[in-house]
Amino acid sequence: MDFPILSSLILLPIVGALFLFFTKDKDGNNLTAKYVALFVTIVNFLISIYLWISFDQTTSSFQFVEERVWIKDFINYKVGVDGISILFILLTAFITPLCIVSVNNTVKNRLRDFLIAILIMESFMIGVFCALDLVVFYLFFEAGLIPMFLIIGIWGGPKRVYSAFKFFLYTLLGSVLMLVAIISIYWISGTTDVIKLYELGIDAKYQNLLWLAFFSSFAVKTPMWPVHTWLPDAHVEAPTAGSVLLAAILLKMAGYGFIRFSLGLFPLASEVFTPLVYTLSVIAIIFTSFIALMQEDMKKLIAYSSVAHMGFVTLGIFTLQQQGIEGSIIQMLSHGLVSAALFLCVGVVYDRMHSRLIKSYGGIVTIIPKYSILFMLFTLAALGLPGTFGFVGEFLILMGAFKDNFLVAVIASFGVILGAAYMLWLYKRVVFGKLVNEDLKQMVDLNRSEYLILICLAVPTLFFGFYPEPLFNTIEVSVSDLINMHKLNIASK
Amino acid sequence: MNNLNLVFPEIFISLSVMFLLILGVFKKDSSQLTFNLSLVTILVAIILTVNETFSVNRITLFNESIVIDQMASLMKIITLIGAFLVLGISSSYLKSFKIFKIEYPILILSSVLGMMIMISSNDLMAFYMGLELQSLALYVLATFNRDQLKSSEAGLKYFVLSALSSGLLLYGCSLIYGFSGSTNFDVIANQLTSNEYALTFGIVFILVGLAFKISAVPFHMWAPDVYEGSPTTVTLFFTMVPKIAALTVFIRFLYVPFLNLIDQWQMIIVFLSIASMIFGAIAAIGQTNIKRLVAYSSIGHIGYTLAGLASGSNDGIQSSIIYISIYVVMNLALFSCLLMLKRNDQYYEDIDDLSGLSKNHPLLSLSLLIILFSLAGIPPLAGFFAKFYVFKAVIEQSMYFLAIVGLLSTVIAAFYYLRIIKIIYFDKEKEKYDSDHGIWLKFSLTFSTILILLYFIFPSQLIEVVSRIIII
Numbered sequence: 001m002d003f004p005i006l007s008s009l010i011l012l013p014i015v016g017a018l019f020l021f022f023t024k025d026k027d028g029n030n031l032t033a034k035y036v037a038l039f040v041t042i043v044n045f046l047i048s049i050y051l052w053i054s055f056d057q058t059t060s061s062f063q064f065v066e067e068r069v070w071i072k073d074f075i076n077y078k079v080g081v082d083g084i085s086i087l088f089i090l091l092t093a094f095i096t097p098l099c100i101v102s103v104n105n106t107v108k109n110r111l112r113d114f115l116i117a118i119l120i121m122e123s124f125m126i127g128v129f130c131a132l133d134l135v136v137f138y139l140f141f142e143a144g145l146i147p148m149f150l151i152i153g154i155w156g157g158p159k160r161v162y163s164a165f166k167f168f169l170y171t172l173l174g175s176v177l178m179l180v181a182i183i184s185i186y187w188i189s190g191t192t193d194v195i196k197l198y199e200l201g202i203d204a205k206y207q208n209l210l211w212l213a214f215f216s217s218f219a220v221k222t223p224m225w226p227v228h229t230w231l232p233d234a235h236v237e238a239p240t241a242g243s244v245l246l247a248a249i250l251l252k253m254a255g256y257g258f259i260r261f262s263l264g265l266f267p268l269a270s271e272v273f274t275p276l277v278y279t280l281s282v283i284a285i286i287f288t289s290f291i292a293l294m295q296e297d298m299k300k301l302i303a304y305s306s307v308a309h310m311g312f313v314t315l316g317i318f319t320l321q322q323q324g325i326e327g328s329i330i331q332m333l334s335h336g337l338v339s340a341a342l343f344l345c346v347g348v349v350y351d352r353m354h355s356r357l358i359k360s361y362g363g364i365v366t367i368i369p370k371y372s373i374l375f376m377l378f379t380l381a382a383l384g385l386p387g388t389f390g391f392v393g394e395f396l397i398l399m400g401a402f403k404d405n406f407l408v409a410v411i412a413s414f415g416v417i418l419g420a421a422y423m424l425w426l427y428k429r430v431v432f433g434k435l436v437n438e439d440l441k442q443m444v445d446l447n448r449s450e451y452l453i454l455i456c457l458a459v460p461t462l463f464f465g466f467y468p469e470p471l472f473n474t475i476e477v478s479v480s481d482l483i484n485m486h487k488l489n490i491a492s493k
Numbered sequence: 494m495n496n497l498n499l500v501f502p503e504i505f506i507s508l509s510v511m512f513l514l515i516l517g518v519f520k521k522d523s524s525q526l527t528f529n530l531s532l533v534t535i536l537v538a539i540i541l542t543v544n545e546t547f548s549v550n551r552i553t554l555f556n557e558s559i560v561i562d563q564m565a566s567l568m569k570i571i572t573l574i575g576a577f578l579v580l581g582i583s584s585s586y587l588k589s590f591k592i593f594k595i596e597y598p599i600l601i602l603s604s605v606l607g608m609m610i611m612i613s614s615n616d617l618m619a620f621y622m623g624l625e626l627q628s629l630a631l632y633v634l635a636t637f638n639r640d641q642l643k644s645s646e647a648g649l650k651y652f653v654l655s656a657l658s659s660g661l662l663l664y665g666c667s668l669i670y671g672f673s674g675s676t677n678f679d680v681i682a683n684q685l686t687s688n689e690y691a692l693t694f695g696i697v698f699i700l701v702g703l704a705f706k707i708s709a710v711p712f713h714m715w716a717p718d719v720y721e722g723s724p725t726t727v728t729l730f731f732t733m734v735p736k737i738a739a740l741t742v743f744i745r746f747l748y749v750p751f752l753n754l755i756d757q758w759q760m761i762i763v764f765l766s767i768a769s770m771i772f773g774a775i776a777a778i779g780q781t782n783i784k785r786l787v788a789y790s791s792i793g794h795i796g797y798t799l800a801g802l803a804s805g806s807n808d809g810i811q812s813s814i815i816y817i818s819i820y821v822v823m824n825l826a827l828f829s830c831l832l833m834l835k836r837n838d839q840y841y842e843d844i845d846d847l848s849g850l851s852k853n854h855p856l857l858s859l860s861l862l863i864i865l866f867s868l869a870g871i872p873p874l875a876g877f878f879a880k881f882y883v884f885k886a887v888i889e890q891s892m893y894f895l896a897i898v899g900l901l902s903t904v905i906a907a908f909y910y911l912r913i914i915k916i917i918y919f920d921k922e923k924e925k926y927d928s929d930h931g932i933w934l935k936f937s938l939t940f941s942t943i944l945i946l947l948y949f950i951f952p953s954q955l956i957e958v959v960s961r962i963i964i965i
Contacts, residue, residue, distance in 0.1 A: 069953075071953050072956065138872070142871060145871060160919065168907070172907055173904045176900035176904060179884070179900060180893065183888045187889050
């Protein structure tokens with residue numbers, strides 16, 4: 001058997017966390033802990049790059065598959081990647097080291113524990129994206145709640161307790177129905193192995209209910225309107241690194257789940273419930289965009305914009321067109337980079353002025369020009385300007401939507417305009433205009449680590465905006481096979 | 494009387510109980526000696542049980558009133574190990590209350606003896622005898638801190654209500670005897686056809702009595718008061734050991750004589766299960782005392798155990814047994830933490846006393862974190878697997894309503910566990926607690942926490958052991 005590369009991706013952060021656990025916790029700037037964590041995550045990133053390079057792009061079958069007996073005669077520990085999941089692993093491994101660099105400025109106490117939580121979180125998230133067994137997937141999916149709960153609750157803002165509870169209970173409530181569905185699938189089909197389930201298919205008469213059970217979990221996690229209300233709270237209260245992880249990766253678990261499980265396992269039901277998803281997505285796009293317009297808190301505004309962006313993602317997935325699904329995956333990746341960057345941008349000014357309110361800023365363009373330029377770039381990427389990564393996904397989703405349902409596509413297009421409105425207005429109010437407050441003059445421009453992080457995020461945002469080809473090469477075969485399989489399933493009914 | 498070796502553990506315990514009693518009376522200051530000898534007794538009993546009964550499939554003794562099978566030997570071993578650990582960690586607690594007396598280990602031993610008889614019983618008489626033996630010892634244990642008002646109140650309350658439930662249970666026994674003509678489980682099983690409805694009456698009465706013993710809703714009222722009032726180590730004993738015995742009797746009673754009447758009793762068990770899960774989850778939210786909270790949470794956990802029982806399959810029985818085993822470990826861990834909240838010989842048991850614990854006692858809080866998330870059933874901790882197996886068995890029988898209600902009540906229950914975690918991790922710190930704890934406490938906490946945390950690496954082992962239990 002080959003080297004278990006996926007398991008080592010999952011295990012390495014845990015090993016790092018264990019190592020940190022046995023180091024001494026010093027107050028203040030605990031450099032050792034940070035370097036250890038950074039080292040581990042960078043190694044993990046390099047491994048995932050290697051994974052991507054050695055990934056065979058011409059086939060849609062799962063690669064690097066590892067299988068071990070876990071619970072005898074019941075569940076096998078099974079992991080593997082295909083074109084859809086590999087990029088999410090890459091994204092996770094890319095974002096986590098940046099989070100660790102960013103804690104420099106945000107986390108003041110119990111740094112070691114914070115890093116442990118982030119590392120454990122990383123391994124759970126990678127686990128989610130490569131699990132090929134429903135129970136293993138559920139395990140990773142739910143286990144991520146524990147570190148995130150602590151990240152929000154211990155290192156969060158003033159209303160952190162409320163937000164942490166809301167986050168935890170909302171997602172748990174969504175997920176328990178999925179657990180019922182997973183166990184039911186085991187009794188219906190005799191296995192929880194995803195690859196086998198793809199081959200076997202699930203009896204049509206059960207599909208609708210099972211789909212709804214999975215949907216309840218993914219909809220909360222995505223989050224879709226009307227169960228999105230935990231997200232703004234969680235984002236606002238979480239420390240910057242927590243918000244970044246939440247926006248960049250946690251939200252993608254659900255989108256990934258929709259593609260892998262809702263479409264893959266329940267093709268008939270997906271067809272049935274497409275109107276429901278369309279409606280909720282369109283409401284999310286339009287409604288939360290309007291809400292975002294009215295926000296006074298920058299983090300909240302970006303949180304609502306995340307809901308709107310995820311609305312595009314769910315819309316794209318259920319168009320069941322090649323462009324739509326590819327667009328959704330690209331949109332998730334770009335949102336991962338861009339929203340992470342935006343939260344970091346907010347973090348930068350928050351660390352200096354301790355305010356997230358838009359009205360306490362204004363006219364800072366001359367004071368901190370480097371920051372303003374980078375913030376501009378990410379603002380434009382968030383509203384989907386051509387030439388940035390944000391454009392590619394949104395455009396493809398709308399193209400897919402036009403093919404499938406004209407009306408929905410037209411309404412969703414308005415979301416693009418609204419997105420431009422709230423993002424540009426935010427930027428205008430924060431960066432341009434009159435200097436509202438003399439204190440703002442004291443602000444210093446980006447320090448080295450902040451600069452490094454934002455540049456690291458800016459490069460792929462621009463690069464993949466102009467040249468998304470490598471990503472498409474990776475996902476193309478898997479997506480087209482998924483759609484073919486889907487069509488076959490529909491036809492055979 | 495060929496197979497007398499099968500009951501060697503019971504015989505050995507009863508002999509040593511008598512011996513220790515005499516020793517305690519005639520030798521002065523013998524509490525430490527009795528204590529150590531009791532620990533040895535339990536250890537020997539464990540070895541005897543493993544040696545003599547573990548490979549036995551099913552043998553009946555004493556006119557078929559005692560049965561030794563896989564379930565009996567496994568449950569006896571769990572009971573004995575539980576009693577061993579509880580007894581071990583009791584000593585420092587009792588000493589600090591100056592109630593370190595010879596009676597304590599002897600009472601624990603005799604209640605364990607009663608439980609072992611219960612576990613092995615294959616006859617209503619044997620069953621009742623075991624039940625009363627353990628109950629009488631437990632009444633005294635509850636009042637063991639006799640100078641404290643609350644402890645006496647707890648014991649009295651437990652005695653009165655328990656006596657009432659024993660009365661109901663006896664009435665049920667007499668009904669069953671009257672209509673089937675026998676007290677033996679195997680014989681009753683063959684007499685079911687004629688008087689189904691009359692027998693159902695008997696079943697209901699016995700179920701009420703049993704539900705009382707395991708504190709399932711709506712027969713749970715005694716639990717919070719008794720748990721709160723009893724000395725903490727006794728509370729620990731209450732939440733762990735008698736439940737194992739009662740659950741075994743529950744299983745044997747329902748599945749050996751009355752399997753064919755499953756339509757009659759299944760609804761009752763489902764109701765008890767749902768009521769316990771929901772009530773346990775909701776009532777625990779408002780508690781301020783940890784022991785009371787544990788009482789409600791144990792009511793909830795009993796609900797999940799009963800859910801497995803209600804499914805009416807071997808899978809269900811096995812999942813219940815797995816659940817109760819994992820629950821026992823979690824409880825042991827939780828109480829070990831609770832017993833560590835000590836400052837100048839004073840024990841603290843309010844939830845607020847945990848406030849900010851993570852600043853001064855990071856390791857203790859980390860264990861508590863793991864234990865509480867496990868109790869809430871969050872993967873990948875052991876508590877999740879316990880629930881997972883139960884719901885797997887429940888869904889196998891297409892009892893979706895039970896499964897969904899159960900899982901929703903885990904969400905409610907998660908709230909109060911989270912609240913404790915919040916108090917430990919998010920709130921302001923208080924004074925430091927003592928950090929020098931006895932070896933017993935440290936061992937039981939480390940052992941059980943590691944078991945909870947790492948269970949997911951080797952989940953098959955427990956299943957393999959339990960899957961040898963085949964009742965139907």
